[in-house]
Amino acid sequence: MSDWLYALWPGLETSVGLLSLQPPGWGGNLLRGAWASLQIALGAFALGLLIGTAGALGKLYGGPVTRDLLSVYTVVVRAVPELILILILYYAGTDLLNQALRAMGQRPVEISGVVAGIAVLGIVQGAYATEVLRGAIQSVPRGQHEAARAYGMGAVQTFWRVTIPAMLPLALPGLSNLWLIATKDTALLAIVGFSELTLETRQAAGSTRAYFTFFLAAGAIYLAMTLLSGRIFGWIEARYRRGQAAQ
Amino acid sequence: MNHQRIAEEVFVPHRIVMVAVALGLVVWAALALRWDWIPRYYDLAVQGIWRTLWLLGLSCLIGFMLAVPLGLAQAAGPRFLAAPARAFCTVIRGTPLLLQLWLIYFGVGSLFPQFPWIRESELWPYLRQAWPYALLALSLSFAGYEGEVMRGAFKSVAGGQLEAARSMGMGRFAIFRRIWFPQALQRALPTLGGETVLQLKATPLVATITVIEIYAVSSRVRQDTFIIYEPLLLLAVIYMVIAGLLALAFKLLEQRFNRGMVG
Numbered sequence: 215m216s217d218w219l220y221a222l223w224p225g226l227e228t229s230v231g232l233l234s235l236q237p238p239g240w241g242g243n244l245l246r247g248a249w250a251s252l253q254i255a256l257g258a259f260a261l262g263l264l265i266g267t268a269g270a271l272g273k274l275y276g277g278p279v280t281r282d283l284l285s286v287y288t289v290v291v292r293a294v295p296e297l298i299l300i301l302i303l304y305y306a307g308t309d310l311l312n313q314a315l316r317a318m319g320q321r322p323v324e325i326s327g328v329v330a331g332i333a334v335l336g337i338v339q340g341a342y343a344t345e346v347l348r349g350a351i352q353s354v355p356r357g358q359h360e361a362a363r364a365y366g367m368g369a370v371q372t373f374w375r376v377t378i379p380a381m382l383p384l385a386l387p388g389l390s391n392l393w394l395i396a397t398k399d400t401a402l403l404a405i406v407g408f409s410e411l412t413l414e415t416r417q418a419a420g421s422t423r424a425y426f427t428f429f430l431a432a433g434a435i436y437l438a439m440t441l442l443s444g445r446i447f448g449w450i451e452a453r454y455r456r457g458q459a460a461q
Numbered sequence: 462m463n464h465q466r467i468a469e470e471v472f473v474p475h476r477i478v479m480v481a482v483a484l485g486l487v488v489w490a491a492l493a494l495r496w497d498w499i500p501r502y503y504d505l506a507v508q509g510i511w512r513t514l515w516l517l518g519l520s521c522l523i524g525f526m527l528a529v530p531l532g533l534a535q536a537a538g539p540r541f542l543a544a545p546a547r548a549f550c551t552v553i554r555g556t557p558l559l560l561q562l563w564l565i566y567f568g569v570g571s572l573f574p575q576f577p578w579i580r581e582s583e584l585w586p587y588l589r590q591a592w593p594y595a596l597l598a599l600s601l602s603f604a605g606y607e608g609e610v611m612r613g614a615f616k617s618v619a620g621g622q623l624e625a626a627r628s629m630g631m632g633r634f635a636i637f638r639r640i641w642f643p644q645a646l647q648r649a650l651p652t653l654g655g656e657t658v659l660q661l662k663a664t665p666l667v668a669t670i671t672v673i674e675i676y677a678v679s680s681r682v683r684q685d686t687f688i689i690y691e692p693l694l695l696l697a698v699i700y701m702v703i704a705g706l707l708a709l710a711f712k713l714l715e716q717r718f719n720r721g722m723v724g
Contacts (some may be wrong), residue, residue: 232687238669276604278476279475282475282479290697290701292658293700293701293704293705294656294662294663294697294700294701294704295661295663295664295665295676297665297666297676298665298693298696298697298700299697301693302690302693302694305690305693306690344620344657366488394554394555396559398556398557398558400557401557401559401560402557402559402666404559405559405669409546412559412563413556414559415560415563416563416567417633419563419568420569425563425567425568425571426564426568429560429564430564431559432560433552436556436560437551437552437555439555440555440556441551441555451621
């Protein structure tokens with residue numbers, strides 16, 4: 215095809231062979247790993263948003279005990295390395311689940327890597343999302359809530375139809391940052407032995423000794439993911455900012 | 462904050478209960494969990510903490526020294542400097558640190574032994590160890606994130622100040638050293654404090670390339686004794702203490718920098 219390229223760069227042909235999707239090449243493994251990473255990142259981000267919304271509401275409108283407990287949660291998660299939280303939550307979660315199952319007379323189960331990864335990263339993401347959403351909700355002018363109340367909207371309806379649309383443009387830059395952290399944090403699951411992109415890459419690189427080929431290829435995949443999602447978030451932000459005064 | 466206000470904030474009924482519950486948990490952990498492994502691993506743990514701290518300090522220092530030119534190039538540099546600086550920051554920020562670390566250790570590290578002149582050089586004893594690669598990866602990562610922070614900080618210094626300095630007859634270097642850099646640094650400090658804590662949280666990754674810092678010590682305890690939770694809990698406490706001290710140090714630094722500033 216492009217013989218001149220091969221002539222220019224002698225190692226390219228082997229690299230292309232190693233990265234091919236058919237079995238002698240490891241491209242298929244890398245793509246499967248990337249798909250697993252993407253699934254976990256999506257799941258963790260969604261779970262983080264749920265926890266973050268609940269946490270932000272708890273911090274803003276909850277009682278004193280709720281607020282203090284939530285502060286403990288966000289402070290601890292933001293001060294302890296993700297890797298250690300993953301290990302603690304992974305072991306403790308599996309333990310607790312199996313003890314509960316045993317108490318109910320069921321047999322212990324092996325938690326699947328995807329579920330554990332999503333749960334653990336989701337709890338980590340939730341702490342950061344709590345702070346992002348709390349700040350965004352707080353900066354919606356009070357008058358808008360009051361106006362919604364004056365129209366006879368209930369608390370849920372006000373939240374859904376007034377607070378969320380008004381705070382989203384403010385929250386989006388922070389959320390987009392969180393999504394990038396989620397995609398990159400999936401790499402940490404490689405250390406607990408879950409076959410996502412980074413671990414697949416290391417296995418491929420280790421067995422072929424072509425470290426640069428595989429690590430650079432994986433880097434390109436991660437970079438493509440982050441750049442593409444940056445575009446998507448930029449597009450969503452532009453959409454939600456329509457009709458708002460320029461800042 | 463004065464003592465009276467602290468007292469007012471802590472001695473609220475629900476907080477007293479919460480503190481009591483927390484103390485109860487600590488006492489329970491101290492009595493019910495296994496801590497008999499601590500004396501045996503004490504020396505190793507102290508070495509591990511020390512290694513974590515100097516990796517953190519040195520990588521932040523080197524990374525920051527790289528971040529200043531990276532930020533300057535993006536904020537005010539010509540295109541042929543700004544474009545590579547931006548590309549570097551994008552790549553570092555767009556890929557996981559673990560991948561960068563493994564690329565540098567396994568990839569670059571496996572290249573060196575092929576060249577006889579490297580193996581005969583005086584650097585070779587260092588290049589055979591893991592920590593230079595860990596330090597390099599951590600420094601480059603910090604530089605990538607902070608380059609972006611410094612770009613914003615340099616841009617936020619009002620142009621009129623630089624013009625005023627020029628009209629006072631200051632040279633370019635004097636302007637940078639006395640006007641531009643101090644103000645940019647002052648604006649970047651709160652972010653830098655947060656980023657340093659993030660860097661602390663990134664240090665345990667170097668355990669995967671055989672650098673024995675505090676996280677690696679706790680893994681070894683886990684493997685040797687099959688005690689799972691206790692080392693991890695202690696480790697979490699250690700990181701929280703270091704993070705708290707870092708936050709405090711940056712707060713004091715900020716206060717110093719903000720002296721004589723308006724607002």
